[in-house]
Amino acid sequence: MTDLDQLDRPREACGVAGMWSLKGSGVEVARNLFFALYALQHRGQEAAGICTWDGKRLHVKKGQGLVSQVFREKRIKKLKGRSGIAHNRYSTTGGNDLANVQPFYLNTNDGTIAVAHNGNLTNARTLRRALEVGWTSTSDTEVIAQALARPLDDEERAGAPDWPGRLERLLREAQGAYSIVVQTPEGIYALRDPHGFRPLCLGVLKEEGRPQAWIAASESCALSPIGAEMVREVLPGEIVRLDDEGITTVRAPQPGLFEQTALCIFEYVYFARPDSRVDGQSVHVTRQRMGWRLAEEAKVEGDDVVVIGVPDSSLVSAMAYAARAELPYTEGLIKNRYIGRTFIEPSQAMRQNKVRLKFNAVRDNLEGKRVVLVDDSIVRGTTMEQLITLVREQGGAREVHVRVAAPPIKHPCFMGVDLASHGELIAHEHDEDEIAAVVGADSLVYLSLEGLHAAVDEGAATAGGHCNACFSGKYPVDVRACLADEDQKHSLAGRALRIAEAV
Amino acid sequence: MTDLDQLDRPREACGVAGMWSLKGSGVEVARNLFFALYALQHRGQEAAGICTWDGKRLHVKKGQGLVSQVFREKRIKKLKGRSGIAHNRYSTTGGNDLANVQPFYLNTNDGTIAVAHNGNLTNARTLRRALEVGWTSTSDTEVIAQALARPLDDEERAGAPDWPGRLERLLREAQGAYSIVVQTPEGIYALRDPHGFRPLCLGVLKEEGRPQAWIAASESCALSPIGAEMVREVLPGEIVRLDDEGITTVRAPQPGLFEQTALCIFEYVYFARPDSRVDGQSVHVTRQRMGWRLAEEAKVEGDDVVVIGVPDSSLVSAMAYAARAELPYTEGLIKNRYIGRTFIEPSQAMRQNKVRLKFNAVRDNLEGKRVVLVDDSIVRGTTMEQLITLVREQGGAREVHVRVAAPPIKHPCFMGVDLASHGELIAHEHDEDEIAAVVGADSLVYLSLEGLHAAVDEGAATAGGHCNACFSGKYPVDVRACLADEDQKHSLAGRALRIAEAV
Amino acid sequence: MTDLDQLDRPREACGVAGMWSLKGSGVEVARNLFFALYALQHRGQEAAGICTWDGKRLHVKKGQGLVSQVFREKRIKKLKGRSGIAHNRYSTTGGNDLANVQPFYLNTNDGTIAVAHNGNLTNARTLRRALEVGWTSTSDTEVIAQALARPLDDEERAGAPDWPGRLERLLREAQGAYSIVVQTPEGIYALRDPHGFRPLCLGVLKEEGRPQAWIAASESCALSPIGAEMVREVLPGEIVRLDDEGITTVRAPQPGLFEQTALCIFEYVYFARPDSRVDGQSVHVTRQRMGWRLAEEAKVEGDDVVVIGVPDSSLVSAMAYAARAELPYTEGLIKNRYIGRTFIEPSQAMRQNKVRLKFNAVRDNLEGKRVVLVDDSIVRGTTMEQLITLVREQGGAREVHVRVAAPPIKHPCFMGVDLASHGELIAHEHDEDEIAAVVGADSLVYLSLEGLHAAVDEGAATAGGHCNACFSGKYPVDVRACLADEDQKHSLAGRALRIAEAV
């Protein structure tokens, strides 16, 4: 399979959502969750699932492919109930392993639960061994679900399951990145790990001013399409419940838990949709500021210069770069609007320049020009090399100057993003000049890490810090186990000991 | 869905098989298991599955429908490995619940295992509660698998998992009927519960006189098609292992465990294929003896008598009845050879006599005759009523005398067979004369329980007893929990608390 | 694909049905056609189709596999309209060529028609060339449909299409075997070729004594399941219409057309269901008479003789043989009731004796006996050889004497049956003794052609003749073109110039 949509781009692991509606509200939970997933499609395109709870039974539909491919009207109608959770997944294991598609559900001695999870547990293997059960999948989500199925030591006297208590235990025991929604008979729980690596926001669906339903979703861009208003974000280390009482904090971030916020800074650079608000600010505007900073740090001087961006994700910073640098902006690359996954291998001839399958250069705008090509990030560098060839050969550019609106990616991510291993990252061992030589650019400059932080911090609502480990190598949590895995195979995939393969 | 093949017939729960082949033998394990399932198709027509172990990974294919519908050549080829287990299932829960299709596999801390199971645990609910894990299905097989995943208390010092020890613990803890095959990295284990309710036999596949592979299968009829020879049957309470050493008894039936054999006597009456040997004797011949006994106990006297049977399962005893009673045997009912499951509902008119969809009467053979109609069992009586109408109206019979080659079924089965609840069984509250009146027969006589036992015991290899609870109501194990469930809904289905429903 | 159900058996090409119901009758035409196809399943197991006409539009569902696999309740409900036609097909071309699945429908300038056809046109190629149109399939049915789409020369002045006239032209122009049902806006037409090679009968569906619908079907066994009564058979060369007026003969068999009836005698030997009536007599009883004749012609003398038949189709003649020869009949071969098509190739070991996949021998009944094995026909002889091995080795028979309840098949069929080419037919160049040697029988005797005719003629309602070309080589029509094709590849397949292959 060839994913022409994401040539040499980091891959996000997941998008999650959960909704609870009032009895008699008439809110179709599954339908709303579908359109929430539809809006979160950029966070995972390999599989999707929705499960709903009708008070007696879970109704589940999972499948592989885009959200719009997995669901049919008939199935949405069968997903009955006034609460539910949903999940978009970018598979990191390859293989068509439906067992790993979320949500994951279990029938516990204390009732049925379902879990959807965005992130990566860095101590999953330890947790797995500590729970003496058999596993049906290799996903972290099953670890989370079985951990929640295990009663607390002193729970029995209560006569009822203490879900908040079990979730709090999870916050103590699970390390790494996790934004989770949990369906229980008594409500939807939503929580973020103490570092808050992955975003998670809360919204409300009103009718004539009165709340009808509450929703938790990975990004705020999922709210507007379903007519919901944003309430706030779940805080790092916080556990909230969505039920007939609305949104209740059942465990506030603990001083001991809430050590240090480390929101993934790459959400601003690439993952999050530009129309989402993360940590109180518009992602689109943040990217404009990255473009401005980049222009200040690395303007291309001289005549006959035009600025172009790589569609779609880099156009904002490219336009901002051009504006701040007072250089003309133009469209230099046209993208096939219908690009996406295909199961057909390109022929040998096409593989020599795969980006031609995705882009054409607009010769009328580029011929004879000194082109500034703005991109948002470079992972392996292979795509950039082909883009430059395209801009020169098909576009007729005289020079190509690459400007990247983020710092060099030098380290893998172990918090739920599939970047690449150390050895695959072009910036791990090469500096800007070397990279320019490899990709064939006349010059190549990255935004500084300070510049990126400045662009992001300027509008941040909270004083929260960011995880920049992929740029700096400074991981906020212990990743030694992950680094050990990397020796075998990069990042998440190394952990994917498939127990069974459907044939 | 209408199963025209099994109108008013008891439903067997399952058929199982497991195979281990020698390295380099060239035996294609998945292909052999497929044809074993194909031969065991009568034990379960709703779903099938095969999983194989290639030394590193399980390969699994499960699906709904007949074995020949579930598997394609391409998939058999992908089921790699020199050992594996397989399963045919008759669904007792309705619904298209792929999660309940066997084999069931788990990744334990001590390696990957897979389980296939024929029977019914009468204390499944208790076992389920004792194991503090979350459950992904409602099947007993998951209970068995998670019970095996749990280490023994003193296992840790050994440094290796003690699978025989865990299986022995299972024999102690699990109550009810279970013939099980388990795939582990070190071999295939096969065991029968201490009562030996369900059959399980052992065979060997040779080439030029040398063993190449060993197989365990529910019935011996699975051996000949794949060219295997029968070795023996697994004993009640015995655990054997199939590995490179051949067939080894790892736990002999214990005096304390091996209380009392109670092989299901209905295997002889209806379930087992006539070409199987059970407990050392031919099922076909046993049925002949039932027909002879029935003739001795309930011969129809007078002129113009012809004997006919209900195809296919009653033809043997009908012919034997005719021979012993010295009455002419003829073919009175022709069955559509292609009958089977259909998803199309009969029209109102057709529902009035569903057996017409399956049978036609041969008027040339029946017109004006006093017909003795031999059947092997009556469950609800509805089909018998329609058959008699057919024989009278379409066949032109003057009289219809029903002779049943088994005693009246008065009680449900809780050992893995889906009969019916007390209230649905026509013989639970009615005697022969009343039943004759209900179904419209001129007379109706069952074989006596003594007659059945005599027919079966005559050729039994062992001194083993039989479970005849469906006739006598004397259950060999504690079934109070099952009887309590029956108040809600009959037999197994009452336990089927579906946790999730795929939509 | 391996069709274990029809090892070395002739393959019938098709079953057809058509129904017209009165307005307001409430008869669900598609549902009734489904169960008619279900009863005709033995005439074709590779594909099935139903189309209905709602007064404005055809509704069509076709698919590959058994009838019960092709149709789902939802689809039956969508097949609206109070008339329709249906078809079962045994594919002769291999390949999954949905374009060739019937019914075939066309939108003509004079309205929409659909055609279902049982048989084989011996001059299809000539007809195809004469019609200067492009073809979307290679089926004879398209030839018939396009021939019907072509207006008559003098039709235009009528102002309305003359369907009877076009059908009569078809009777004149088309050579070979064809029993056809045609859906037109004005009624269902049913016709048989002038020789009447293939059967076609008429029935009526009544409610409270009043006709509600009329049906045409290949065999009468399709009537009883849907509660219809038989009316009569369509005569060779006759065209009838089913419409609100009931059943009307629109073209009686013409003296010029109705040259000589030549009903396929193999319908009695093997194709037709035993519970059908063909040409006024019970097929089951005809087969009894074949068994009696066979006993008279070829009784096995001596001690220790038992008679067995090959299930299912030969049991009737085997029992009749035993009765007439005054020899004991017993069950010697047990067949897997669930046998059928499978996509899984047997292993090398299994291929050495494929019949073991289908049959087991009952040793208790055969050991040490001199076994008379009655079969209904031998095509290539390969299966017979394996059966005899099975009866000897697994059954322990001392001798095996084969008695065949039909004459030797020496010639291919070009009238819609897929037998085999001359070179493949074991009896084409071998006499009985040679065949006995090849298959390993102690003796082998066929029923004489006279004996077969006597058995069939005894109960025939009409004075009609029979086609016995497969035995005698005397073809009632010109088959030179077909014989020429045979040089390339046998019978129908040689004509199947696939124009396109779905991938």
Add this chain to the structure above:
Amino acid sequence: MTDLDQLDRPREACGVAGMWSLKGSGVEVARNLFFALYALQHRGQEAAGICTWDGKRLHVKKGQGLVSQVFREKRIKKLKGRSGIAHNRYSTTGGNDLANVQPFYLNTNDGTIAVAHNGNLTNARTLRRALEVGWTSTSDTEVIAQALARPLDDEERAGAPDWPGRLERLLREAQGAYSIVVQTPEGIYALRDPHGFRPLCLGVLKEEGRPQAWIAASESCALSPIGAEMVREVLPGEIVRLDDEGITTVRAPQPGLFEQTALCIFEYVYFARPDSRVDGQSVHVTRQRMGWRLAEEAKVEGDDVVVIGVPDSSLVSAMAYAARAELPYTEGLIKNRYIGRTFIEPSQAMRQNKVRLKFNAVRDNLEGKRVVLVDDSIVRGTTMEQLITLVREQGGAREVHVRVAAPPIKHPCFMGVDLASHGELIAHEHDEDEIAAVVGADSLVYLSLEGLHAAVDEGAATAGGHCNACFSGKYPVDVRACLADEDQKHSLAGRALRIAEAV
């Protein structure tokens, strides 16, 4: 089904491609055609098909959905042969009517042909009636194919089919719009109707400077992805053949035929991909000129003005408008990159503003501004109304001034585009002020027809005219039959008398 990708946009009917490669060239024709379709996906998203010719047989794969959904690697490999044709389709009939999916193939008496067609025959009904054949579909393509299957009157003496002659007859008889590729055994034929309504270009695939294959495709954007170079466009009324000799004109545009070029001007406005070249000029640059013209004709004066476009198709003209008007351009609407078809109906609440499912407004850029919203066309006006609401409510715009980069659409298209009927077109009976009032704009101005022509003509390579009937109502061909159909139902759909419906 909801097509969020094309809310209130005209729908193009089709994209076509055909390729011929040299023997031994190693060019994988099916793979290249796949990627050509992939690049032409914007011309039709409902179904796709490829057929190849291996010298003996056509290989065909058709299916519904996007190109990437229809084809799998396995199928591409099965599409053997060194020539083939391909087709993308936008369904105009609704229903899942696979019979209408192209390419359409026929086995004629003179060999097998396949046809793929972009356009609409305005005299299809007349042609259909003149050909006295039965029809299997309702598509114009079948009409074209059957017309080609019919021999020429004087062809017979030639001894070989005269495909160029038959195609020339088609050019004389068929009226309306048609760009066609035809697979014949002797080569691929490509032709455009005498008016040249729909584009069709020619390219060559070289290796080391030597031609390996030739391709015809609807747009030049299909060439670059597969590494082909553009050769030229097929001329209106021209017939070319692609075979081992390369590209040959077999019939030059005739003076009599080549009456008047009428290339669809809407290809520039919306249909064609911006990176295609049509009639010798870049579509992207043409759209820039439309934006410039629009600014000259309808600049918004005053303070606080920002210019935004509707992604993606209007961004080019919006930027050009801003540049020429010297107004600031900004991103005001963010589109979900993964938008597309979905089978899930929006809830009642979502339906009130469907564009929210597709777009979010960037409040930071719009709040308090006087927004110029540039769009490329308005069909019904419903989407524009919702967009304006979004820009005001979510974006906080003070005023919204709509500028449309094309003239008002007042008339339906009968040349292969699914616009809308007269009654549905908002501009059919309303002027600019009325439309502004309906959609809630503070002002609304269209580009003048002169302005559009000036923008397009400026770079046109040929002196060819354009069809602007949707703006002017001046149809270049007789459309009276189409207008009559419109009374029943709009445009193409009115002709779609479905003869059969798959259920």
